[in-house]
Amino acid sequence: MWSATEHHPHATLLSDFILGSQDGLVNVLGILLGLVAASSDVHVIFIAAGAALAAESISMGAVAYTSTLARRSLYLSEEERERAEMRDVPELEREEVRTILRKWGYEGDEVEEMLRRLEAKPKAMIDVMMAFELNLASVPESAPRRSAEVVFAATVVGSFIPLLPFFFLASDLHLAAVVAVVISAAMLFAVGWYEARTTMGTVWQSGLRMVIIGLGAGFAGFLVGHFAGLL
Numbered sequence: 001m002w003s004a005t006e007h008h009p010h011a012t013l014l015s016d017f018i019l020g021s022q023d024g025l026v027n028v029l030g031i032l033l034g035l036v037a038a039s040s041d042v043h044v045i046f047i048a049a050g051a052a053l054a055a056e057s058i059s060m061g062a063v064a065y066t067s068t069l070a071r072r073s074l075y076l077s078e079e080e081r082e083r084a085e086m087r088d089v090p091e092l093e094r095e096e097v098r099t100i101l102r103k104w105g106y107e108g109d110e111v112e113e114m115l116r117r118l119e120a121k122p123k124a125m126i127d128v129m130m131a132f133e134l135n136l137a138s139v140p141e142s143a144p145r146r147s148a149e150v151v152f153a154a155t156v157v158g159s160f161i162p163l164l165p166f167f168f169l170a171s172d173l174h175l176a177a178v179v180a181v182v183i184s185a186a187m188l189f190a191v192g193w194y195e196a197r198t199t200m201g202t203v204w205q206s207g208l209r210m211v212i213i214g215l216g217a218g219f220a221g222f223l224v225g226h227f228a229g230l231l
Contacts, residue, residue: 019064020152021191049159
């Protein structure tokens with residue numbers, strides 16, 4: 001059934017979800033593989049993985065909040081600067097808008113007509129300058145908190161994925177590690193698949209890219225643990 005309302009994926013939420021889930025999964029998987037290679041003490045493994053999960057999720061959520069807040073502050077400061085320039089050097093701003101309009105294919109009288117219409121709506125003119133001169137996107141007031149929540153939750157979920165087999169296979173840590181690698185690869189592929197389906201990527205290419213990057217980082221953790229265990 002046709003609907004007048006279109007639903008589009010939110011690019012920022014998608015990137016936050018991918019960032020949190022991939023970071024949590026890869027970090028905990030690397031720690032687990034390194035610990036299994038260096039130690040056979042399941043209690044040490046659980047403590048280290050739990051500590052990594054807590055620290056990583058809080059850290060990632062905090063970074064998401066502060067980075068998004070910084071983007072909002074930058075946008076607001078640049079927006080205020082554009083307002084001042086529209087007031088103090090209006091002809092310079094008009095010429096910048098003309099340049100943008102010409103890039104869009106407007107010519108001659110069309111440019112002046114569009115410029116006149118934009119000048120009649122200062123908010124529209126500022127939005128054009130912010131988006132197409134400065135290449136900055138508006139950041140809502142709620143965005144820092146929402147970004148922090150999404151990244152935090154995605155990091156927690158991603159961190160639990162490689163840890164799950166160790167709850168059920170604590171008596172055989174090497175088997176648990178193998179299962180952790182398998183389900184982590186499946187999760188990474190699913191994240192890549194979701195990214196490709198939501199954007200314009202190729203499902204297999206995006207999925208395999210996620211798997212290679214994630215397992216490569218996990219293997220690095222295994223190597224560190226392996227050589228540490230030889231010391």
